[in-house]
Amino acid sequence: MNKWVYAFGDGRADGGASMGGLLGGKGANLAEMSGLGIPVPPGFTITTEVCTHFSRHDGAYPGGLEDQVEQAIEAMEKSLGARFGEAENPLMLSVRSGGRASMPGMMDTVLNLGLNDETVKGLAARSGDERFAYDSYRRFIQMYGDVVLGVDHHHFEELLELYKEEKGVTLDTELGAGDWKVLVGEYGAKVQERLGRPFPQDPKEQLWGAIAAVFGSWMNQRAITYRKLHNIPAEWGTAVNVQAMVFGNMGDDCATGVCFTRNPSTGENAFYGEFLINAQGEDVVAGIRTPQPLTIAEETYAEKTGAHGGLPSLEKSMPDMYADLCGVRTLLEKHYKDMQDMEFTVQQGKLWMLQTRTGKRTAQAAFKIAVDMVSEGLIDKAEAVRRMDPRQMDQILHPTLDPKAERNIIARGLPASPGAASGCIVFNSVDAETRSAAGEKVILVRAETSPEDIGGMYVAQGILTTRGGMTSHAAVVARGMGTPCVSGAGELRIDYAERTVNALGTVLKEGDVITIDGATGHVMEGRVPTIQPELTGDFGTLMEWVDGIRGLGVYANADTPGDAETAIRFGAEGIGLCRTEHMFFKPDRIVHMRRMIVAADETERRAALDTLLPFQRQDFADIFTIMDGLPVTIRLLDPPLHEFLPQADGEMAQVADAAGVPLSQVKARAAQLKETNPMLGHRGCRLGVTYPEMYEMQARAIFEAAADVTGQGKTVLPEVMIPLVGLKKELDELKDLVDRVAAEVREATGVKLHYQVGTMIELPRAALRAGDIARSAEFFSFGTNDLTQMAMGLSRDDAGPFIDIYREKGVLDADPFVTLDQEGVGELVRIAVQRGRAVRPDLKLGICGEHGGDPDSIHFFHQAGLDYVSCSPYRVPIARLAAAQAELGEQAKVDG
């Protein structure tokens, strides 16, 4: 016979904390506490296996379950001396769901189960409080009616309101036992009216109704949607916890509360919590009454700030109970070795623990608690690292809004790139650059952005778009730059002609100051003060441990000296992707770039390139100087040339003037360069093969800069990266070119240059032919953005709308541009690693797509045997942590 029911209570338990999969988190921890001798109301857990059986068999239960439940209830009756359904001394039950992870949308709780027209009298007699008994009964009818019978709670609330109106009272507390009795009658009649049958009086029917409601809710639409959004498998199922009721609302020697073993906001090792005298747990959570502080210290602090309404602490008002609770706090934290979030009830002077679980905490608190626990000897450094949530770190790496500051929110969008920023509104890239050059801080506000906006995006403090999702151009570029971004703020209406933006009636014009918070998606009027992240202290300590553990290197994607400095500050060990094209968008350069593009022949192109050479050389020299001794991976020109040409006629005329060619030539060239699918077009190394002079200029700039900076006593380690290689001969041709230029520069300067030539692996063909390509490449860098686009046939610019639908429908679990598709794209990575290393065992392997900063993907890259990941500077600490966790062999265990 399978065991479906696990009992706990009286210092014993069938289960324990390690059985979370079978018993759910709540049930496993109740069992664990009971086993530790902590007072837990006796009860039992029906396993998640029953849920799975229930879902698969149309609501039928496995054989033997009913008997096991009955036996468990008998054991509870024996332990408590009460009997389920007996009028004189009735046993009352709570029924709660409890999966491995807590989940909104599921049926949560039914309290006071077992009450009926008879047992309510017993409860009145034994509690000596008739009002309490009938109040409990009417609460039960409402709760059970709502969540089990499907009679919406507003039906009951209306009856209560009507009754109070008739009585001329406003507060529930003004109602007495008689009133509740009347209402119990009315509630019952309402159930009869809605369902055509009476409220169930049989406690067993009540119990099985509640159990079925919990299991049934596992498959309701909201729960399904939530699971899809959070990657929770449907197979996990939920458990059902049935426990004897304890009452925190049986009088003034009763109370109920929640508490944390440490402060979840600051991480301080101080007991922290809230409670209510004479209340049921739901009252604390619901926020109807103002809760009281737990400790005298909190009480004192609260008095100063006016919080908690000056109410006395548990420590002061129930010192014995407080002492018992402190004992539990110490025991549980020692036992679980992590900060706990607990619920408790005091019934007539006895403390009962209803729940314990790992407590959620802010990123700051997470660092402090982890570091403190190591110095307290509670955990070791590996465990401290293991339990950090890398996703949470974003919070503390960007400037954030000062929590004390006032804010006037005028619109909401998607939290596309974290950090808060203020600046004056500009509506186009040119204005952004102009005002920025004049020293103003700007927020670039656009319907959406395109590669032409790069210049403006680059100088802006923040980016706000009214269209596009989390993977829109604006969002991706902003995250790459570490620039705060709110995308898809659909409530805003931009009028480019008037240079205004209308936020639900508030009209702001160019130059007006706004603040955006890329962590929440909020848009605020005016300047809201921000605070800078602190990268020392506990953060610094823990990151040192992280670096001691991880084997995977962490580089940054950095295109400018500023990026390179940020990268170093955040602990990058090199630059994994320096995109040279951004260097051409600056106003003093774009003109020559365009001249080069519209040139009639190679001679004219070379002339324009000669003008660009010193700019590019200086860019590289600055970056090499900052990165002294660290590798700098430079990607030669990648985007198709049409991205550098303007669209508008007026601007085309400017290009024609500047280049000294007829406008018709510029237009003809633009038309010639236009592409149906630019992503699959004339870009990457295809530019190098067809216009070798462009790559030649770039190679010259790199090596001349390297020679210069080497001459100044620095160590320069350039790695020249050829993009979009699909054929070994492409790489061969361009490697020859790079080697030739290097030899020429060496000849001219007499400086010995150490460099490598490698390629991006971003085409499926390149991954498959990696063995061949590795004969010529000294390193591979996986361009997983493009590799994902090609392998899945998905354009990052276009896929947003249907990716959302795919995720809703469960066709896709995660956005493949955020978290690597390990089965498909990942297989190409594994194939390339294996084939490349087979040919060249010391092949250096890295990845420089967006996935380089995604913890799940980093775990994969670690397993795949890469040498490093490269990500945007702001994600470097996240990547370092994820790399260490990958080394530790498992995911962080901060509970969801």
Next chain:
Amino acid sequence: MNKWVYAFGDGRADGGASMGGLLGGKGANLAEMSGLGIPVPPGFTITTEVCTHFSRHDGAYPGGLEDQVEQAIEAMEKSLGARFGEAENPLMLSVRSGGRASMPGMMDTVLNLGLNDETVKGLAARSGDERFAYDSYRRFIQMYGDVVLGVDHHHFEELLELYKEEKGVTLDTELGAGDWKVLVGEYGAKVQERLGRPFPQDPKEQLWGAIAAVFGSWMNQRAITYRKLHNIPAEWGTAVNVQAMVFGNMGDDCATGVCFTRNPSTGENAFYGEFLINAQGEDVVAGIRTPQPLTIAEETYAEKTGAHGGLPSLEKSMPDMYADLCGVRTLLEKHYKDMQDMEFTVQQGKLWMLQTRTGKRTAQAAFKIAVDMVSEGLIDKAEAVRRMDPRQMDQILHPTLDPKAERNIIARGLPASPGAASGCIVFNSVDAETRSAAGEKVILVRAETSPEDIGGMYVAQGILTTRGGMTSHAAVVARGMGTPCVSGAGELRIDYAERTVNALGTVLKEGDVITIDGATGHVMEGRVPTIQPELTGDFGTLMEWVDGIRGLGVYANADTPGDAETAIRFGAEGIGLCRTEHMFFKPDRIVHMRRMIVAADETERRAALDTLLPFQRQDFADIFTIMDGLPVTIRLLDPPLHEFLPQADGEMAQVADAAGVPLSQVKARAAQLKETNPMLGHRGCRLGVTYPEMYEMQARAIFEAAADVTGQGKTVLPEVMIPLVGLKKELDELKDLVDRVAAEVREATGVKLHYQVGTMIELPRAALRAGDIARSAEFFSFGTNDLTQMAMGLSRDDAGPFIDIYREKGVLDADPFVTLDQEGVGELVRIAVQRGRAVRPDLKLGICGEHGGDPDSIHFFHQAGLDYVSCSPYRVPIARLAAAQAELGEQAKVDG
């Protein structure tokens, strides 16, 4: 010591026909003929390995070569009793290149080598013809000066013209020995003037100069370009053939000619050829003199048509020689078991064979010869199939002139390459390429063609020359390309300066349209209608053998009933790709399609789809009726919706009117649907997942049509194909939808439906996850167009310009959209086959990309284990043949 030199002659030879790789085609066959006892002027072949050594070592020869050449010359001297460089009885040599495949652009031939100021006297004495001797000498200086020394031939031609002017004569034949002596002096002086050194008098120096020129020309630009265009590896190299001279121009008992063992144009088993009395071989090929027919039969025919100027045949004028030649003809065809193309020279009443090779032939001739040789017992059916060139079949699968059409014949020439073509007149290769690039069809009209015209010949619809015979450059090249050609239309007079051609008074100018019929030699004014080819007779017989051999099925891509009928006529065994989107573009449908696209919600979309349903159902019913008993693979809607919307404002307004929505809604929808990379966008099954009602309508149309047609007693085998699947869940969702609709239709009609649901494999991810996808798919069809686009990151719409540069630079060997990239894309196919079949052993596998009609790719698909290929109806016979050849395990051996 390596053997670098292979001697032949006197009924003996070191080599043989099987050594084509080492000796080149010409050398191997010379050796073979010599071994057979056929009279071949003695000589030797320097191997292709020497060429490779020469290329890799900067023009140096391997050790031992010089000795081996000297020994070979000594053997020739002994055999002929003449001595190389000896004044009295000089041995004279021809030096010719000869690779595995003949190749324009290479140095071809130097004749009369060994002549100098002394030996010319010996030649005069021994031939008794001083004029002949000095004419030979001046020809040698010009030829050697031009191709070996680099003194362009026009320098010599100018001297000759000047001399003739002075003398007041117009024809070369009017010059005597004395004149040639003077010119020999002037030619020598010209060489001295141009090079600063005299024309080499040392025969050995002459010989090594000529050998170096042949090897050097292997790496010249034109040869490299040609090799790239024809996928000839540079490593093959060329051999050099050095042979004793025989003279066809030593008097009227001398002649030279070319002949075919069967008629290369019709395939008729009749001896066929042309020759010139008292001429050197180059005179026949150059088309300067009109050649005489070989046989009396030809002579008789020529008399009727006015061709050959009524000159007597060899059979009549030199009956002994003709009898000898007939003997050689019989011997060689029996020996080689294939139609031979031979060159011969008669020197003073003795026949010498200078070359034999497998003869090029028209497609019609190829079928006739193959079928005839099987019935003659010369070859078996497998060999007949094996030697057909599938690329050549295009010639007979395309239309010929409608015999009933009126035509205005303005000139007649030789039927040099069959097929009819119309186009506008161009007079040079550059204009041909320019107009062709602009989308015009052109006919290249020239007095004669040379290797420099290859570019223009390649793009032309047809080629028309006013000089030259059936074996002129124009005729040979055109037949190789399968391009219609009329040669030697002597009635036409071209005025290059005025850009006109005068046809017996009718003056046509550049751009005027003409039609040529390469099967009759007729030239017609204007465009003459054409008709479909006849697929019976020899073609039908051979194709029956083909079908008996092949295992790979051949389906057609067909979107309409008309396509389906053509497919059946060409022998398709099913439809491998029926694209449903084309059905929506018809005027009476596009309006509803657009209404569907701009609809505000699903209800409106369904209303529009309901209107489309009957149209689509009728389309399917028509196709099912035609394809009775054969599978019809229907691809559900694939292209992104924006492809169905108009671009222009006016048309958008029409859409708005028709759909009854405001213009702004149409514009907004168009803007919303716009994509940066449509190839990677919202298309394929993504449409089905996001708008299930569209696929539902299509599935309903398919099954209702199937039920109808089944009811009429036909067998309907629909295979519903879901495009662009990358994720198994996409397929699952849509397969469920299709199955549900099928069940509904079965329920409603009571007709049992036999159908399959499968998917295209066109994303790299789908290929990698084929094992997973095969759990739901009953068949795979490889969409190799998209698979190539995604795997290589190449947009077919955009890649043209740089693919050309890639091919020129040798970065790509072939256009991957024409011939499958077997290493990259092909690996994905192999992976998918293996993984799919591992899960579902009876998985049906096909391919429906352009590659389905490409012979090389078909070989690959056969090896990969596919069940069928599907291609355009006109390519079905080609695919059938290629499939049979793949089964036979090797490529067709029709020599290049």
